[in-house]
Amino acid sequence: MRILITAGPTREYIDPVRYITNGSTGQMGYACALQAVARGHRVTLISGPVHLPRPDGVKFISVVSAADMAKAVLHEFSDIDCVIMTAAVADYTPAVISDHKIVKMPGDMQLHMIRTMDILAKLGQIKNNSQKLIGFALQDENARENASRKLQEKNLDAIVLNDVSALGEKNNTIQILRRHSQNWQIIENMPKSELGITIIDLAESLCD
Ligand code: CTP
Numbered sequence: 001m002r003i004l005i006t007a008g009p010t011r012e013y014i015d016p017v018r019y020i021t022n023g024s025t026g027q028m029g030y031a032c033a034l035q036a037v038a039r040g041h042r043v044t045l046i047s048g049p050v051h052l053p054r055p056d057g058v059k060f061i062s063v064v065s066a067a068d069m070a071k072a073v074l075h076e077f078s079d080i081d082c083v084i085m086t087a088a089v090a091d092y093t094p095a096v097i098s099d100h101k102i103v104k105m106p107g108d109m110q111l112h113m114i115r116t117m118d119i120l121a122k123l124g125q126i127k128n129n130s131q132k133l134i135g136f137a138l139q140d141e142n143a144r145e146n147a148s149r150k151l152q153e154k155n156l157d158a159i160v161l162n163d164v165s166a167l168g169e170k171n172n173t174i175q176i177l178r179r180h181s182q183n184w185q186i187i188e189n190m191p192k193s194e195l196g197i198t199i200i201d202l203a204e205s206l207c208d
Pocket of ligand 1: 066085086087088089090091116117118119120121134135136137138139150
């Protein structure tokens, strides 16, 4: 299979030295990439800034912002059988990036942010019948309800619900819901490296 994996956080610059990001370390996506390569799949890994070794045997594309990631994913998508979208893509980006370092002024400051493209939702609109999409959700309220709504709204084939406590940790508990199913598969407190096996099993079964 040709598998596209996104991983890590994105970075939304405010000025040349400051940016908004999140605590994603990329472990989950890199674990999926290692496992997919080990099984002989052709892997494209599109990664935000992380401190992980680049896996051997992948086509590696390094990106910084949500806009960069959107551009790279849309460029690669037509040749792909399955997308595994583990990246923690920023939902908002500063409306203006200052060319110069912002100098502090007396009093508070306000930052105007605008929405980024929802990459997965876009893929859900343009995919063909044989292309499969696996999304991730990170929720701490009404988690299953929200994740299952995202599965429908973004036209995904499966969604992996992560625990908020998993961000940056080595272990994770995940729950998987497939399209047209009511049954959540629960995988408890497993090292992220091994969760790569579960996710690639899922990708293979979707493309069967
Ligand atoms: N995603 C994306 N493009 C974005 C934001 C998110 O493709 N601009 C993808 C992520 O890679 C992930 C899934 O969408 O696979 C997460 O969905 P999202 O709607 O952002 O949900 P949560 O982050 O779980 O929650 P919230 O609704 O609070 O943003």
